[in-house]
Amino acid sequence: MKYQIRKFNLSVLTGLSSKQIEVHLGLYEGYVKHVNLIREKIAELSQNQEANAYVINELRRRFAFEFNGMRLHEYYFEQFQNSASVQSMNSALARATTEKYGSYENLSVHIRGVASTRGIGWVVVYFDTIGKTIHTVFVSEHEIGQLTGLPIILVIDMWEHAFMVDYVPTEKSKYIDAVFANLNWKFIEKRFDLIK
C-alpha cells in the first residue's frame, strides 16, 4: 500500500491567492512522498534488521512528522472544498460548541485566540469521546502536542508557508480572516456527526 495524493475541489478563494494555494498544495504532495519514502527506507533497511536497528527506529520516530504533515493538510484543504458555507445552528457541533463556549461563534473566537500562539504549527480542534468535550490546542510543527487518540473536527495551518505568498507574518490575523471566510462548515460539521 502506498499513500496517494488527494485532489481537492477548490474554487477561487477569498483572501488566499491561487499562487498561495498552488505553492501550498505542492508542499502537501511533499509530505505524501516522504510518508512513502520512510516506509520504503524502513523496508529496505529491515533486510539487515540487526545492523540497522538504530536507524530504523529513528526513521520510525520521525514518521509522525511526515504522516501528520500529510493528513493535516488533507483536513485543511478539505475544509475549503466546493465553496464557503456558514455554520448550521442545527448541527450537532453547534450544540456541543454552545454547551462549551456559550455560542457557536465563540468557537471561532476561541480558535483565533489559540491561533495567536507563538511559533509555527497547527490549531487543531478535537472531540474527546471519553470526556465528551471539545479541546482546541496548538500543535508545534506537525507532531508536537497532538492529543492522543482523539478524532479531529477542524484544523488551521499556522506554518508560515500557509500565508507568506500573500501576507507577511505580522499580518497573521488577515490570514486567519481569510481562512474563516473560506471555511465550508458542512465538511467540519460532518466530521463531528461521524464521531458521535
Add this chain to the structure above:
Amino acid sequence: MKYQIRKFNLSVLTGLSSKQIEVHLGLYEGYVKHVNLIREKIAELSQNQEANAYVINELRRRFAFEFNGMRLHEYYFEQFQNSASVQSMNSALARATTEKYGSYENLSVHIRGVASTRGIGWVVVYFDTIGKTIHTVFVSEHEIGQLTGLPIILVIDMWEHAFMVDYVPTEKSKYIDAVFANLNWKFIEKRFDLIK
C-alpha cells in the same frame, strides 16, 4: 467538567510487583490532577485575557503533555484488567494484523522492535481509518510524535518509572516480557472492534 481518576481492576501481575503498580498508579493520578490544574489556571488567567494571553497560550501548548499522560496511562492499565488472556485468532485485529505483518504473533515482534527505540515515551499501536492500515510508532514523552486523529489499539509505557521499581534500564526486555505476559487481549481486540 473535571476529569476523574479511573479505577482499574488489577489482580496480581506476573513480573510486575504490586509496589511497581502502586507507584505507577500514583503517577497516573498526578496527570489527572494536572490536566484539571491547567484548565483551572487557564480559566483563572482568562479573567484578564489580554494581559495573560501569552501565558494562557503556553499553558494550552503544554496541555497535550498532561492530557496524553492521563489518557495513555488509562489505556495501559486497562489492558491489564481482570487477568491475562491470549490473542483470539478469530478477532478482526487478528485478520488486520495477519494482513500487515504475516501473523498475529508478528505484531508482538514488531512492537518489541519499536520498544527498543532509545529514550523514554510510549509504543503506540494505531489504526489508520483512512489508509486502512496499522501503524506502530514510538512517541517521545507523552506528546511528541502522536499520529494525528488516529484511534488507539494498544500502548506500552516506556518511561523509566514504568519498570524501575522492579528492573534497571538495561533489563528493559524483561519488562516488555512482563507486559506481554499480563496483557488481556480482550480489551485490545475490543478497541479495534469499535473502530471498524
Add this chain to the structure above:
Amino acid sequence: MKYQIRKFNLSVLTGLSSKQIEVHLGLYEGYVKHVNLIREKIAELSQNQEANAYVINELRRRFAFEFNGMRLHEYYFEQFQNSASVQSMNSALARATTEKYGSYENLSVHIRGVASTRGIGWVVVYFDTIGKTIHTVFVSEHEIGQLTGLPIILVIDMWEHAFMVDYVPTEKSKYIDAVFANLNWKFIEKRFDLIK
C-alpha cells in the same frame, strides 16, 4: 536587566530584498520583546510562588524558544554586516575545517547538505571545545536539538520567514545561495578565534 534590540550594519544584499530583511528584522525584535516578557511574567507570578509554581515552571521551560530565537537571529544578521567577504585560508577556522572536511569549501558543501533537512529551524555550526571538532546540525524551531554548552561559529535561518518574501519553499536552494553570497566570513572566523 532587559535584553536590548541590536542594530546591524546591513548594506544592500545579493538575492535578499530589503523588504525580506525588514520583515525578518521585525520578527527578530519580537523575540527580544518576548524574552523580556517571559522574565517579567515570571517575576510577576513569583509574588505568589506557591500558587503559581506550575505556570512559572512552564514559562521557564519555554524560555529557550524565545531566547534562542533572539540570539540566533543576532548571530545570523551579524554575519551579513558590512559587506560580503571571502573565506581567509590563513584563518584558524580554515585549518580546523580542512582537518575535518578536507577543504574549507567543503564546509559550505556540508552546510548545504544539512540545510536540506526537512522542516523549519536552523543550521548551526558549533565547535566542540572538549572533543576538538566541528559539528554541524539542524536545530528544529529554535530550541530542539541545540548541542549543549558548545560555542557557535555560523548559523543559517531555515524558517520559512527567512526567505518567503523573496522565494517559495521549493526554491530553498536559491535562498542558501543568497546566504552564502552575503556572508562576511570575517565575523565567522573571528568567532572561532575567540573560542580557541
Add this chain to the structure above:
Amino acid sequence: MKYQIRKFNLSVLTGLSSKQIEVHLGLYEGYVKHVNLIREKIAELSQNQEANAYVINELRRRFAFEFNGMRLHEYYFEQFQNSASVQSMNSALARATTEKYGSYENLSVHIRGVASTRGIGWVVVYFDTIGKTIHTVFVSEHEIGQLTGLPIILVIDMWEHAFMVDYVPTEKSKYIDAVFANLNWKFIEKRFDLIK
C-alpha cells in the same frame, strides 16, 4: 576521532547508593557508544549520499540527543568527584549569584524550584556571556530547550534513572537533597572561572 568514555573519581556518596551510581554510569556509557554509532552510520550511508540523504539528515537531527546525553552526564558526574565541598564565598560565581539572586544560597533555592518542573530532563545553569547573567532552565530529555551557545555551570539529571534505584518519583526532593549533599563546588566554580 571517536568519543571516549570518561572515568570519574567517585567516592562513597551520601544518599545515592553505589548501585544507583553504577547503573547510571552504565547508561552514560550507552550515550558515548551511540554518539559514535551515529557518526559511523552517517559515514557509512554517505557512501551513497544521494539515495540516503533523507536518512542521513534524520540521523544528524538526532545527534543532539545522544551527544547531549553524553556531555550532560559528564558534567553531572564531574560535580561529584573527589568529595563534596562547600560553596566558596570568594568565588566569582558567588559574586555573580549574589548579584542575581541576592545570595549564593538562593541559587540552590532557585535550582530546586526549577527541578520541580514536570517531566524528565535536566536542570541546567548557564552563564550568558553576552547578557552577563545566569540563566537556569529545565531541558526536556537531553536536547529540548538548551540555551544556544551558552557555557554550562551546573547540571542536575532529572531523568527517572538518576534516582529510581534509590527513590520513587514522589521522593524527588530527597534525590535533590542527595545531589546537593554531594556537590563538589570547586568543579562548578572553576567552570565559571574559565568562562570569564
